[in-house]
Amino acid sequence: MTLSQKSGLAVVLVALVLSGAAFAAGKEPAPVVPTPGTPSAGNATAADAASHVVEVYYFRTTNRCASCRKIEAFTDAAIKSAFAKEIQDGKMIWQVVNIQEPGNEHFIQEYKLVTKSVVVMDKVNGGQVRWKNLARIWELLSDETQFAQYVQREVREYLEGRS
Amino acid sequence: MTESLAGGATALWLGILTAISPCPLATNIAAVSYIGRDVGRSGRVVVSGLAYTLGRSLAYVGIAMLVVASVLTIPGVSWFLQEQANRILGPLLIVIGVLILGWIRIPMSSFGIGEKLQKRAASGGALGAGFLGMLFALSFCPVSAGLFFGSLIPLSVSARSPVTLPALFGIGTGLPVLACAIAIAFGANVIGRAFDALTRIERWAKPVTGAVFILAGVYLVVGRFFGFSG
Numbered sequence: 185m186t187l188s189q190k191s192g193l194a195v196v197l198v199a200l201v202l203s204g205a206a207f208a209a210g211k212e213p214a215p216v217v218p219t220p221g222t223p224s225a226g227n228a229t230a231a232d233a234a235s236h237v238v239e240v241y242y243f244r245t246t247n248r249c250a251s252c253r254k255i256e257a258f259t260d261a262a263i264k265s266a267f268a269k270e271i272q273d274g275k276m277i278w279q280v281v282n283i284q285e286p287g288n289e290h291f292i293q294e295y296k297l298v299t300k301s302v303v304v305m306d307k308v309n310g311g312q313v314r315w316k317n318l319a320r321i322w323e324l325l326s327d328e329t330q331f332a333q334y335v336q337r338e339v340r341e342y343l344e345g346r347s
Numbered sequence: 348m349t350e351s352l353a354g355g356a357t358a359l360w361l362g363i364l365t366a367i368s369p370c371p372l373a374t375n376i377a378a379v380s381y382i383g384r385d386v387g388r389s390g391r392v393v394v395s396g397l398a399y400t401l402g403r404s405l406a407y408v409g410i411a412m413l414v415v416a417s418v419l420t421i422p423g424v425s426w427f428l429q430e431q432a433n434r435i436l437g438p439l440l441i442v443i444g445v446l447i448l449g450w451i452r453i454p455m456s457s458f459g460i461g462e463k464l465q466k467r468a469a470s471g472g473a474l475g476a477g478f479l480g481m482l483f484a485l486s487f488c489p490v491s492a493g494l495f496f497g498s499l500i501p502l503s504v505s506a507r508s509p510v511t512l513p514a515l516f517g518i519g520t521g522l523p524v525l526a527c528a529i530a531i532a533f534g535a536n537v538i539g540r541a542f543d544a545l546t547r548i549e550r551w552a553k554p555v556t557g558a559v560f561i562l563a564g565v566y567l568v569v570g571r572f573f574g575f576s577g
Contacts, residue, residue, distance in 0.1 A: 247571070251370055251490050298425035298496035299489045319501070322493030323364060 237307045238270070238342045239277040243291055244300050246284045252300045255321055256280060259302050262332035263339065270343065302335065304342050316342075354502060358512040361494045362519020370488040373563040375524050377440060378483060380559040382476055383528035383535075384552035387545055391472075392532040398473035400521025402480025404514045407495065410485075411503055411513035414496075425487065425496040432486040437567030439482070444560030447553060480521065491520075 240263055242256050263271075263278045270276040283291050295303050295317055305315035318338055324331040366375065382399055385391040410428075413419045445451050487495070495516065503512045535552075539545030 249370060249489055251368065292422050292426065296422055298422055299429060299487075299492035301493075301497075317497070319493070319497035322490055322497060323361070325368070325490070 235309060236345070237275060237277060238339060239279070239305045239307060240339055241278075241303050241305075242280045242300070243283050243295070243297055243303065244280060246282060251325060254325060255300060255302065258325075258328055258331045259321070259335055261328075262335040265332070266336045267339065267343075276339075276343070304339050306342050306345075314342075351506070354506045354508065354512060355515050357502060358499060358515040359519040361499050362516040363522060364519075365491045365494050365516075366520045366523040368490040370490040371483070371486075373566045374436070374440075374483045374486065375527075377560050377563040378479060378524045379527045379531065380556045381479055382524070383532040384556045386532050386535045386539060386552050387549050389529075389533060389536060392529055394473050395476040396521070396525035396528050398477040399480040400518055400525055402477035402482075403484040403521045404480075404517025405477075406481040406484035407499075407513040407517040407520075408510050410495075411500060411509045414500055415504060415509040421496050421500060425492050428485055428487045429489065429492050433488065433567070434571070436482070436486045437564045437571065440560050440564030440567065442564075444557045444562075444564060447557035447560060484517065484520065 240259070242259050244252060244256065260278070263276075267276050267278075271278060281288055281291065283289060283297065291297060295301070295315060297303075297317070302318040302321055303315055304318060306313045316338065318335060320334055321331060324334055365371070378399060382395045383392055385395065410419075410424065414421055414424060499512065499516050503509055506512060535548050536545065539548040
């Protein structure tokens with residue numbers, strides 16, 4: 185490689201380093217996926233009026249990695265394939281929430297979120313009585329069947345009022 | 348005793364799961380090329396690999412001790428490392444790659460510091476590999492954050508093991524990288540000797556490592572723009 189070629193390549197790399205440093209200075213990357221128009225968690229819905237509602241949330245960020253999309257897809261399939269009737273009857277709510285949207289940051293402390301997470305919660309007469317972060321989703325990511333069984337088992341325990 | 352063994356095995360397995368997940372692929376490839384580039388000196392490859400694994404373990408033990416002692420909150424430190432450490436990792440890999448290739452000279456060289464840094468980055472050695480292990484361990488991606496902060500830390504807290512279990516987790520994250528580096532270095536050594544081309548392979552090992560670091564860095568920087576990494 186000639187000296188001028190090296191210099192040209194160095195200029196390109198310096199530009200990349202500087203653009204990376206711009207992120208480090210606090211610039212957020214542009215959202216890749218538009219924020220869905222789903223209502224934020226905690227909003228009063230018709231289902232809240234029921235005595236017992238189970239809510240399942242996938243808390244995501246604006247920047248979405250391949251594994252994060254996989255978790256969302258696996259959870260969506262697991263919930264919709266096993267609990268379609270409960271969702272239709274208003275006994276269950278399944279939502280995806282972007283915790284980096286203004287007003288949603290409080291979920292991080294509220295549910296002790298360490299990364300993108302699936303959280304299941306019980307609401308009785310509109311008030312939250314318990315919740316659980318399904319931490320094992322990251323261990324089961326390579327096996328969709330086991331992943332679905334784990335999520336469905338945990339959600340079913342909440343639906344049936346078992347601890 | 349059985350519980351301790353089960354806890355240790357779980358910690359090790361969680362570490363291996365972290366290493367083989369697609370999320371830290373770019374840094375793993377960079378680590379393999381860095382550790383395995385001393386093709387002609389098998390002993391150095393093993394020592395560098397062990398130092399890399401030790402560096403990772405030290406980083407995880409450090410975080411676990413701070414979290415267990417409640418100096419840091421788990422969500423706070425997890426999100427900070429996922430966001431901030433990953434922001435600087437891409438540019439840093441590019442800089443290290445360029446230093447390995449010797450394309451730029453650090454301006455502070457008149458004090459001797461820049462020159463030493465440049466030589467350290469280029470020659471590697473156990474210290475460089477250990478530093479790399481710590482750096483890569485601290486650059487959490489969603490999978491490693493989920494497994495470390497979501498599964499390993501609660502396990503460490505319940506087992507009252509802020510050192511052993513995180514250390515085993517670190518060993519687990521280093522093992523696949525160590526195995527790949529040793530396999531590649533030994534393989535290249537055998538092929539090099541068989542075809543009497545070891546010197547040529549050794550000569551190419553350094554530029555290849557530099558190029559891998561630059562490509563991994565570019566992947567991470569561009570990935571942040573387009574949202575396919577992190």
